Amino acid sequence: MRIVVVGGVAAGMSAASRARRTDPDATVTVFERGGEISYGACGLPYVIAGQVENFGDLIARTPNQMRERGIDVKVRHEVSGVDPSARTLTVHDRQSGRSVTEPYDRLLIATGSSPVRPDWARTGLVGVHVLRDLQDGLALKASVKGARRACIIGGGYIGLEMAEALREQGLDVTILEKGPEVAGRILDRLDQRRLRAEVEKHGVEVRCGLTVEALTGTHGRVTAVQTSEGPVETDLVVIAIGVRPNTALAEAAGVSLGKTGAVAVNARQETDVEGVYAAGDNCEAQHRVSGKQVYIPLGLTANRMGRVAGVNMTGGDAHFPGIVGTGIFRTFNLGVARTGLTQAEAEALGLDAASVDVDSTDHAGYFPDAAPIHVRMTGERGSGRLLGAQLLGQPHSVKRVDVVAALLHVGAGVEDLFGSDLAYAPPFSTTWDVLLVAADRLR
Ligand code: FAD
Numbered sequence: 001m002r003i004v005v006v007g008g009v010a011a012g013m014s015a016a017s018r019a020r021r022t023d024p025d026a027t028v029t030v031f032e033r034g035g036e037i038s039y040g041a042c043g044l045p046y047v048i049a050g051q052v053e054n055f056g057d058l059i060a061r062t063p064n065q066m067r068e069r070g071i072d073v074k075v076r077h078e079v080s081g082v083d084p085s086a087r088t089l090t091v092h093d094r095q096s097g098r099s100v101t102e103p104y105d106r107l108l109i110a111t112g113s114s115p116v117r118p119d120w121a122r123t124g125l126v127g128v129h130v131l132r133d134l135q136d137g138l139a140l141k142a143s144v145k146g147a148r149r150a151c152i153i154g155g156g157y158i159g160l161e162m163a164e165a166l167r168e169q170g171l172d173v174t175i176l177e178k179g180p181e182v183a184g185r186i187l188d189r190l191d192q193r194r195l196r197a198e199v200e201k202h203g204v205e206v207r208c209g210l211t212v213e214a215l216t217g218t219h220g221r222v223t224a225v226q227t228s229e230g231p232v233e234t235d236l237v238v239i240a241i242g243v244r245p246n247t248a249l250a251e252a253a254g255v256s257l258g259k260t261g262a263v264a265v266n267a268r269q270e271t272d273v274e275g276v277y278a279a280g281d282n283c284e285a286q287h288r289v290s291g292k293q294v295y296i297p298l299g300l301t302a303n304r305m306g307r308v309a310g311v312n313m314t315g316g317d318a319h320f321p322g323i324v325g326t327g328i329f330r331t332f333n334l335g336v337a338r339t340g341l342t343q344a345e346a347e348a349l350g351l352d353a354a355s356v357d358v359d360s361t362d363h364a365g366y367f368p369d370a371a372p373i374h375v376r377m378t379g380e381r382g383s384g385r386l387l388g389a390q391l392l393g394q395p396h397s398v399k400r401v402d403v404v405a406a407l408l409h410v411g412a413g414v415e416d417l418f419g420s421d422l423a424y425a426p427p428f429s430t431t432w433d434v435l436l437v438a439a440d441r442l443r
Helices: 010-022 041-049 061-069 135-143 157-168 189-201 250-253 301-313 343-346 395-409 413-417 434-443
Strands: 002-004 027-032 072-076 077-085 088-093 099-103 106-109 112-116 149-153 171-178 203-208 212-218 219-226 230-233 236-239 244-245 277-278 327-331 332-340 353-361 372-380 387-394
Touching: 002 010, 010 027, 010 072, 010 301, 027 077, 027 434, 041 135, 041 157, 061 072, 077 250, 106 301, 135 236, 135 277, 149 157, 157 171, 157 189, 157 236, 157 301, 157 327, 189 327, 189 332, 189 372, 203 219, 219 236, 219 372, 250 434, 277 301, 327 395, 332 395, 343 353, 343 372, 343 387, 353 434, 372 395, 372 434, 387 395, 387 413, 395 413, 395 434
Parallel strands: 002 027, 002 106, 027 072, 106 277, 149 171, 149 236, 171 203
Antiparallel strands: 077 088, 088 099, 112 244, 212 219, 219 230, 327 332, 332 387, 353 372, 372 387
């Protein structure tokens, strides 16, 4: 059995490791077009901030370590074509410049996603960056030295993490956001405003409701972002306006895409082409709360999809259970978490949703360092179904979003959350934790 994996990061390496373990007799080969495998892109903002020392710290396994485990990793090898009827791949060795044909019995396409780069971003100017892989991180970190002002285009979670990172490095930071508020696709409006206030409190200028028209510069280096509201001078630009699934290879194999534009897979991570699997940021997933196929590319999802594919490619029977839209990030001293559906998302789906907002403290008010925490909880009228929650507070305090995520996973009701026996002691929570208070108000 020849198992071939294209893409050597979260989904690809999870699949390769799992396949290796499930079928010790299979040959497992990974082709990765970049120079590194198995690294945590999620840590990039913290290396740029200086909170994690080296980019190398983000690498979980090297190609040699994987080879020692019996996985044949070939870096700087780009797969440029697939012939599913002959079950062969065309692989281009980027070092030697040669292309070869490689056979496979089972193929996993784990090609991930790429940052969206509109035409105005393709200037060739020095000082313009995206953040996706280790090379992007190195280039951005080098640009920070000598820069005084930075513009971050896009107020999503990567833009907001980078705002903190660049302030930590002493830069003047401006966020330019097309929508009416930051975190527009993450939170409901009230929480977006609270989040923006936190970012502004740390000296970040936030300008919403404008469009970027061009990046301009002198002597080949960026000096300004031209917007619908005039120019914003800068020494450094980070473009963080979302990612698109890398579907070219899947499409070349004749694989169907879903309505989201990402690769359509079943719960076994099989595509509609025999012998071809897909996993990770290039795939859509089923949302257990809405029942819809969605594109929410995140790290655990990629790892889990890869693991499922690895089992199934070697003759096992594993199923990806779907997601509930959980996400978490930190910007400055604020942790932001969400799971399920926001009120706006529920309404857009035609659900009869209601939300409550609760402000409390993250642990007993009399205990040192008690800090504010805000919960917005959403449920369905009539059925009493729990639909989602959004939390803002001290970074560690918002990890309690996992309680709601776990209940959403099993389709629980607001009443189930209210009845849950949550842990309590003064250093950790109030007697009635803020989640219980919110559920009580919502039921
Ligand atoms: P990728 O990591 O994109 O890997 C795909 C690999 O495939 C790439 O290395 C690419 O070079 C290779 N490839 C593509 N095409 C070919 C080809 N034709 N031939 C050979 N190789 C190919 N997620 C979270 O859950 N939490 C976070 O806090 C978080 N923070 C993030 C912060 C940043 C700055 C970034 C960039 C991402 C963050 N993510 C976070 C998202 C998370 O990193 C991704 O969901 C995860 O990396 C997806 O893994 P993947 O293996 O599907 O794809």
